[in-house]
Amino acid sequence: MSFIMRIARADDLQTLYEMAKLTGGGFTNLPPDRASLSAKLERTEQALARTSDGIEDELIVMVLENVETGQVRGTCQIFSTVGQNWPFYSYRLGMLTQHSRELGRTFRAQMLSLTTDLEGSVEVGGLFLHPRERAEGLGLLLARSRYLYIRNHRARFGDRVIAELRGVIDEAGGSPFWDGLAGRFFGMSFQEADEFNAVNGNQFIADLMPKTPIYTAMLTDSARAVIGLPHPNGRAAMRMLETEGFENAGYVDIFDGGPTMVGQVDQLKTIAAARDVILAATHDGGGQKMLIACGTLADYRCTWGLVEEDADGAVSLDADSAKRIGLGIGDSFTMAGRA
Incomplete structure (x- = not known):
């Protein structure tokens, strides 16, 4: 990638x-x-x-x-x-329903309303x-x-x-x-x-x-x-x-x-699954493939990355994806799992 x-x-x-x-x-x-x-x-x-x-x-x-x-x-x-x-x-798209007692029938007409x-x-x-x-x-x-x-x-x-x-x-x-x-x-x-x-x-x-x-x-x-x-x-x-x-x-x-x-x-x-985390370390590969993003306004960047999270909540990221979007140790980024 x-x-x-x-x-x-x-x-x-x-x-x-x-x-x-x-x-x-x-x-x-x-x-x-x-x-x-x-x-x-x-x-x-x-x-x-x-x-x-x-x-x-x-x-x-x-x-x-x-x-x-x-x-x-x-x-x-x-x-x-x-x-x-x-x-x-x-x-x-909507439906108009009309009934005729004389005929004993109900008519349903599909309509397009602006x-x-x-x-x-x-x-x-x-x-x-x-x-x-x-x-x-x-x-x-x-x-x-x-x-x-x-x-x-x-x-x-x-x-x-x-x-x-x-x-x-x-x-x-x-x-x-x-x-x-x-x-x-x-x-x-x-x-x-x-x-x-x-x-x-x-x-x-x-x-x-x-x-x-x-x-x-x-x-x-x-x-x-x-x-x-x-x-x-x-x-x-x-x-x-x-x-x-x-x-x-x-x-x-x-x-x-x-x-x-x-x-x-x-x-x-x-959006519901996204979390803001701090990059604690980088690694050479492995982990869960996730969407990662950083930066605001003109500096916004997003890519796929391989994320690992230990029992204490420390998050590491593969070095290649961190480099692609300019993340360094201690930087904040957003991550979201594959939908």
């Missing part, structure tokens, strides 16, 4: 751009647009420059770096709060791992490093956390959900809307979409079939979220119909 998670810097722009071109579309938090990515890095720099506590509308971009080669091979993001500067819309229920939530997103690095638990490192960052900067985040998963996109790059619903109200294809959304956000959809509930029975079969389903490439991410403590509460993205997972920050497994 030679990888660490760290905060993204301005000089990561080109690498982020190259990774964004590999996503295959519909990945709105990582658009293949230099200006948008540069703006994200600027927002991260501004967030890290703030030293006061309190929740503000901020973005933290993190990257996965191979410390031996210097290559960046993955990325993820944390939005401190959503819906502060403009409404954060979602559809919520809602801002999730405003104020922390959002974790933008997770992408280079296809050649999908081994060694690097996906878990990407995902869980965000939760330890939130824990170690707890005053900057609220109590609820969400994760939007990309919806189903067909082989031609189209979205059945878009074509069956939102696309009927706009003069653009999903690909065109996807590009516009990545740069400008999805507020234009919310502005023009009907605000009344929509009966799913009125949608096309192909649109109904993908409501609340993740893109095939996102199924593993959905399982990781469920293991962490997120739930599918019936919210779907108004753009592509993908599921929005919901959890409580302090109940996430990584």
